[in-house]
Amino acid sequence: MLLIIFLWIALALVVGVLASGRGRHGFGWTMLACLISPLLAGIFLLVIADRSPHAKRPVPATHVDCPECGGRILREARVCRYCGATLAIPQEPPTLHGDP
Incomplete structure (x- = not known):
């Protein structure tokens, strides 16, 4: 059970780092991934528009x-x-x- 919780939090942190790279709030996305699911939050993050400055150049x-x-x-x-x-x-x- 402890391994599942550790993996859940680690994947939520990965979602937060990816969100930061896409011009979103990393902490907010980490919390969202912890609450709903890192997999669902990651998919949603990849579907929405990229707000990073390099995306529009x-x-x-x-x-x-x-x-x-x-x-x-x-x-x-x-x-x-x-x-x-x-x-x-x-x-x-x-x-x-x-x-x-």
Whole structure:
């Protein structure tokens, strides 16, 4: 019985650490996991939106700033989703084939 209680608390702490990494309150999620179930709280945590700051940052290689309004848009976009400006097709840098 003591092993089950120890495992329950350890898994609840894991849920709390995961919640902290996802921009949520770790202590609150640890308490929730202790009360309902670490498994249920962990599943619920993975289903809800990630609030961490790194989740909303676009990958720099996939996004550029609109030259008209400065909004962050996809590199492949032809029209800015913020201001509606038509964008020029980006030129690919030439690649060298042959000996360096």
